[in-house]
Amino acid sequence: MYDPSVPGRWLFALFAAMAETERENIRESTLEGLDTAARKGKHGGRLSVITDDMFHTVLRRRAAGESVEQIQPDLIIPTGKRKGHSPSGxxxxxxxxxxxKREAYPEAVEAAHADFAALTIGEVPEPRTGTEAQMPR
Known part of the structure; x- marks a missing residue:
């Protein structure tokens, strides 16, 4: 309960500062864990159900003028929970x-691969300068 007297305001400020400190500690621990996982090659999120073979089929058929809606029913997911079904549009x-995106910014993809390789052997990559730093993400 909030007490508007001077000692009450002081106690409220103290608890607010403690809560903020705890929140910051949790944030730092989470970021450390994500960084450690990334260094080990682990990344969050679902795996893509679109395999390389499926994707090449999509690219070939899109080049022939077919729409995604026409291509989708012919693709079959080979593994996982949705094995045997078609991937979503x-x-x-x-x-x-x-x-x-990879095709539009191939130099950014190469730079990211180089940075990842440097991180896996324990080096810290140099910061990007000039136009490299201004590329959209």
């Missing part, structure tokens, strides 16, 4: 968008 569009 959103999954296909997401894979196409990631591919377009």
């Amino acid at each position: 959103a999954g296909i569009y997401r894979a196409l968008a990631e591919h377009a």
Whole structure:
């Protein structure tokens, strides 16, 4: 309960500072854990159901003028919980968008691979300068 007297305000400020400190500690621990996992090659999130073979099929058929809606029913997920089903249209569009981003900024992809290789052997990559730092993410 909040007490508007001077000792009550002081106690409220003390508890607020303690809560903020605890929140910051939790945040730092979480970021440390994510960094450690990334160094080990572990990344969060679901695995993509679009395999390389599926994606090449999508690219080939899109180049022939077919829509994602026409291609989707012919693709079959080979493993996992949805084995035997078709991937979602959103999954296909997401894979196409990631591919377009990689194609648009190949130097950024190469730089990211170089940075990751440096991190895996324990080196700290140098900060990017100039136009490299201004690339969209």
